[in-house]
Amino acid sequence: MRALQVFGHQSLATVCLGIFSSSLSISPDRSQFFKFESVSLSCEVQGNSTGWRVVRNTLRGIVSKCNTDWGKQQGSSCNVSLIPSHSGVYWCESESGEHSNAVNITVHDGAVILESPALPVTEGDSVTLRCRYQVTPSNLTADFYKDGSLIRKETTREMTIPAVSESDEGLYKCTNSEEESPESWMTVTGENMDDAPIFIFIYSYSIPLLDCVYCYTVGTRSISISLHDNICYLCVCDQ
Numbered sequence: 001m002r003a004l005q006v007f008g009h010q011s012l013a014t015v016c017l018g019i020f021s022s023s024l025s026i027s028p029d030r031s032q033f034f035k036f037e038s039v040s041l042s043c044e045v046q047g048n049s050t051g052w053r054v055v056r057n058t059l060r061g062i063v064s065k066c067n068t069d070w071g072k073q074q075g076s077s078c079n080v081s082l083i084p085s086h087s088g089v090y091w092c093e094s095e096s097g098e099h100s101n102a103v104n105i106t107v108h109d110g111a112v113i114l115e116s117p118a119l120p121v122t123e124g125d126s127v128t129l130r131c132r133y134q135v136t137p138s139n140l141t142a143d144f145y146k147d148g149s150l151i152r153k154e155t156t157r158e159m160t161i162p163a164v165s166e167s168d169e170g171l172y173k174c175t176n177s178e179e180e181s182p183e184s185w186m187t188v189t190g191e192n193m194d195d196a197p198i199f200i201f202i203y204s205y206s207i208p209l210l211d212c213v214y215c216y217t218v219g220t221r222s223i224s225i226s227l228h229d230n231i232c233y234l235c236v237c238d239q
Contacts, residue, residue, distance in 0.1 A: 022052060022100040024092045025119070031184040032106045032113040033082050034134060041066075043076040043092035043100060051095040054078035058088035065093075082107045106182045111135065114174045114181040120189045121164055130158040131174035131181065143175045164188050 022045040033039060043052040053073065054066040064070070066078035070086060080086060084107045091102035103118040115130040131142035131154075144152045144159045147170045152159050161168055169188040173181050 024100045030115045031118040035083050038081050041078045052076045052092050055093045056088050056090045084109045111179045112181045116184045120187040124163050127164050128160045139177050145173050146170045
């Protein structure tokens, strides 16, 4: 039994569904940014948010807290002016070692990025993916790919999924005639899980999956239970 393995941009990530007492929000809610753009990351905590900080693990494997050599801490929020070395996984962490959900951020030193949600989207919601350029090209046609396969050509530089379903979950990118964006994973959660305290937790490194002894079904997903450092994880099982 293994957790679902996802091949992200320059990294191998393990995607788990975890139960947490806090959540990380991101504004604007997208996974990709051009260098020198800004992002605000906030820790939303049930109860007292004192002692919670935004933490990151870069693609180089360096774990650090906001307000050290990056970001400006304001209460439980962190404002970051992004450069390519800031690409990585971000989450909230308490002084006692509790963790929130996490988001992947890619800072691209190129001409094209894909604007797609960094946080999970709910089945039935409308989602728009946009191909964004540093300099507007003469040809505005954009090709959108999911899991490496071309799914749509659009002359408006954006593609809308009117009502997302679990089958829309996957790895997306866009291209124009000159360049392509990095890839970003879009997660879709079931409607019946809206009220549950369940978030996506993405590691930028692989860890052993502990004590996943059985699978059962929640909605349309097959999951297993794991316990690691006193945190309970619901991990997606292989199909």
